[in-house]
Amino acid sequence: MKLKRWTILLLGWLGVTASLRAERPNVVIMIADDAGWGDYSSSGNESVRTPHIDSLARDGVRLDRYFVQPACAPTRAELLTGRCALRSGVGGVSGGNERIDPAEKTIADCFRSAGYATGIFGKWHNGAQWPYVPAARGFEESRCFMHGQGETYYDEVFEDERGTQVKSRGYIDEVSTQNAIEFIRRHRDEPFFCVLPFALPHKPWIVKPKDWARWKDRKIPQDGNRPNQEDKDATRAAMAMLENQDANVGCVLEALDALGLEENTVVIYFSDNGPNEWRWNGAMKGIKGWAEEGGVRSICHVRYPAAFPSGRTVEEITSVLDWLPTLTALAEIPRVGDRPLDGRNILPLLTGEMEGPWPDRNLYCWWHGGASVRTQHYRLGSDGGLYDMRGDPLQTTDIAAQEPERAAGLKRALEAWKSQMPLFQPGYEKPPFGVGYPEFPITRLDASEGIGRGGIPRSGAAPNNSWFDWEHPDREIYWPVEVQTAGRYHVQIDYTCPEEDVGSLIEVSFKTCALTNRLSVAHDPPCIDDDTVPRSRRISGYKEFREWDFGVMDLPAGRDALRIRALEVPGDSVMDVRRITLTLMPR
DSSP states (O other): OOOHHHHHHHHHHHHHHHHHTTOOOOEEEEEESSGGGGGGGGTTTOOOHHHHHHHHSSEEEEEEEEESSHHHHHHHHHHHHHHHHHGGOOOOOOOOOOOOOTTTOHHHHHHHHTTTTTEEEOOOOOOOSTSSSSGTOOOOOOOOOOOOOOOOOOEEEETTTTTEEEEEEBHHHHHHHHHHHHHHHHTTSOEEEEEEEEOOOOBBOOOOOOHHHTTTTTOOOOOOOOOGGGOOOHHHHHHHHHHHHHHHHHHHHHHHHHTTTSSTTTEEESSSSSSSSSSSOEEEEETTTOOSSSHHHHOOOOOOTTTSSSEEEEEEEEEEGGGGHHHHHHHHOOSSSOOSSOOOHHHHHHHOSSSSOOOOEEEEEEEETTTEOOOSSSEOOOSSSETTTOOOOOOOOOOTTSSSSHHHHHHHHHHHHHHHHHGGGGGGGOOOOOOBBBOOOOEEGGGGGGGEEOOOSSSSSSSOOOOOEEEOTTOOHHHHHHHOOOOOEEEEEEEBOOOOGTTEEEEEEEETTTEEOOOOOOOOOOOOOOOOOOTTTSSSSOOOOOOEEEEEEEEEEEEEEEEEEEEOOSOOEEEEEEEEEEEEEEO
């Protein structure tokens, strides 16, 4: 009788445990790329229609004062780590400056360790080599373009969790959305953590023709803060891209509903920085790249029917830093890692179940020398001025003279914060690119990460997705690397070269090892022009590169420069170089 009672109790306990396990919340995080706070109809934009994104605020919680960083990679790093981007080694968007310190643990590590399926589909932009790729940062599945923007917004090449490049078919955000939905369907019977970082509306302005047909002649009634610097066609392109993105958000929401997952799935949507051009963004100072309100304030809508009220607006300041502590607390899973977090658990704000007033905080942002700090009511701007953000979001009136103690206190806090950042310390060196990890044997080194000695020009002023336009034989390209495993490596160079310049003798070298080969096959395709609005000279064009099977060479372990140079150049130029790939061969 006693045994039967214990059996009943045990079965009951197991049933409750299984029920709790089944009810662990799923998480879907969607991130726009270069959309400003003012790019949505929920923010008062009179041109665009974003009903699906807006519905997340209607049916969930709107974080009204939500802050990110002024550029892409730092914001993504803060989402992943819950720590200031500069603290985790991220101080830029290219050249390896976007990589997160491998010692950092991520939100995906937390969810994967707790038994969640983890996946990311779209833009990565926090390191393109092991141990910086998604598979090394807690994501079991991934289909990502690795750098700051796609090569082309049609038929994009994505990299999966094994490092295999897969050419897609279709428009970039639509492909990523379908990849995310397929992941959700595969894992609908287990808890999942899914990140969908969109490509749009990042430049270049490549809009689907059917979307552009609706927008190309549309009047834009609201001007940005600098109307003389606004390109209305660029604004139309951005709005068309966002309406396309809104439709993709709708596809995700529809899939969750069809699978019966809507109630128990947390859906979060925000952008990674301010708008990428001058256009209407409310009365706020700055755009992308500015450490000011307009460069770092984003919309953020959060829907979780199982626990969060609908139609709630949170006016307290919140940050992208807050998601790691908040979501791990919500899911009741342990955090992985023990480095101090900069984010807060904002569950009481989301549920409305606060005990007493919410304590004020300082939110810091930095970009290329400009730094500012935001409190609930004030911003210490990058110009050193103090601004009352309740009545002066454009930051036109410096009130430091009226509030000297407050201004001095925020300046001291900002300097103390800077003193903690590794990137600001004397002697800090960016780590080299790792080559030859047995668990991830392929290493792609893009031109954007290389250095052209002697002034080899790039195809665009912005390094992402650029190539080296290599003409002069007395110049070379190199990458600072550290070979982890001594062994034999297959070498591949992605290049273009016109027929009349074929024949250069090329050398690849590392330490005392060198391999030579002669370029014998011409490949000179034109640049592909899919642009709806012409791109500036800052953004590289796009063309198809040929993969040159350069050969096999032995590499010792250690740190040095991996170099490409020309020993003989019979024509007027050497070649255009997009990347070099090293693959550790099996023993």
